[in-house]
Amino acid sequence: MTVNGVVMTATPHPHTSETWPIAVCMHGFAPVLPDGTRLHDAPVEEWDRVFRQVARLGFTAVEIADSHIRPSELTPQRRQELKTVASENGVQLISVHVQRQSVIQPGKGEENLAYAHRAIDAAAELGMTVFSTGLHQPFTEAQRKALWFWTARGPVDPDDAETRALAVRRLRELGEHAASVGLPMSLEMYEDTYLGTADSAVRLVQEIGLDNVGLNPDIGNLIRLHRPIEDWREMHEKTLPYANYWHVKNYIRDEAGDGSWQTAVPTSLELGLINYRDMVARAIELGFRGPFLMEQYGGDSLGVCATNRDYLRTLLPESAQA
Template identity: 50%
Template sequence: MTYTPETWPIGAALLNFTGVTADGRDRTLAGPGAWRQTLREVRLAGFDHVDLTDSWVRAADLDASGRRELLNTARSYDLSFSDLAVTRKSVITPDEEQARRNMDYTKRAIDAAADLEAPMVCVGLHDPFTPAQKEVTWFWLAEGAEDVETPENRDKAATRFRELGEYAAERGVSLSLEMYEGTFLGTADSSVQLVTAVDLPNVGLCPDIGNIVRLHREVEDWREMLTKMLPYTNYWQLKNYFRDYDPATGSYASAPAPLALGFINYREAIGMAIEAGFGGPMCVEHYGGDGLTVTAANRDYIRDILRAKLPEDQPA
């Protein structure tokens, strides 16, 4: 499918909305009454697509009836689902029983995507927060769990993503592998190596370079990361950060920023993506503060760039 600047699916991430209701219920199981307010706010912020983050509602844990209710609730606000995001459920986590449960959960998420008419499921290899990550202001300031670098572990990741990709293809769904530090998707080269090892047409990359730029250490140049990953990209989570480095002390600093103001030049980055032939859904994310308002501004900023970068009177 091709898009114009106005029709390109740019989903609102729901990272800033909790998975627990004010009275302590699991929002997933609480039903439409617990979903409407968030979806109403997303629509009033000008979005027509939602990136269904499972920290808000776990579509994978809804039965067929619950999924129909979720789809109908979204439709009542003229919203569509551009993606389902499976977060912190690595299929190669060291606990093999948990890894198998994560595989089963991801397959249910793929089923849910088909039922919710979402074309994409975004998956990764990052694990739940460590105790240290739960204590700091921003979780990326503390070290998280990391993949053990062995050929066997890397092969396991490729094999399991291939199994999920084949499962998804049977249901008309694509998979996108999210870039994230400390995993086999933690660098551009490693990400390309993994997605080419999977070697399926419906499995691509999500070059979430914001996950890397925010780290308090030396990182890859964002332009070089995109140059390597964009040819394999089928979905894109976009966020930005202020980033600073003091050579006198060796210290780094970072904080969330609107797309237009941060370290990554997204006008250039989106131009690179268009030149590389990217035409998949996007998702705008932002941590802290009123994330919905910031992401709404990010969406409008992206559409302005698309108007400037796409050929006149010609969709992507």
């Protein structure tokens, strides 16, 4: 494989199909409890309930989304409680995902940058293996009202060299911090950001220029859009060489031959537009060795994630290579 003109040699598989790290997202849990208490502020008994459900479905790892719990904003005692209750249920806190806190968000970029730095330190303290973030911003009112938020337009990163350069500088700063505490940093692909197309996402990682900074090639975020999209095969081919963490989900997509309409709804990994059998094989061929994160919107998110995990394991290598 050649990246930036350098011939790369794929590293051996560090895991078998049964041991490859596969985490579950927190979409299946409400961020606010029925009594109005945020999950972030909930007593440890509520956290225990979350991790017991995760473990009961056979998951041994979870991604902590900051929409639900912000590890950096917990007291040291509460962070230890979070780690302990997860461990008691046999669940690893594999990553923290800082979402909708863009470092170039107008009026909040510097504040979000400082928050991301705290999140990196908290992730290291908790023994996580990935720091995950991106450039997507908070939902617009239209997105909050929509049945599926991706059917309404959200904020758009400006086509402006100065703003893009600012994104590069701030993300490089975070990447250097992550490297200093032994963490890879993964940037999630997301529409209408500098990570919104394959070419722009790859160029952003190249501009950042750090070995520990790679892509989360969450192409599911893009094939669900009700607008024309890039070919999913081409997007994967361009981005997979830079992947170090992978949110995987799938959608049934349909569109008119004349391009007059497009639609998409969530489905399982096996049934959707993306052929994950081919894409996982290609990713491993290109050297992907990072964790997977099962993600699902709608319905029984946790149940579908468990089904998807079992399917994914059939696509992974049966034995580790020396």
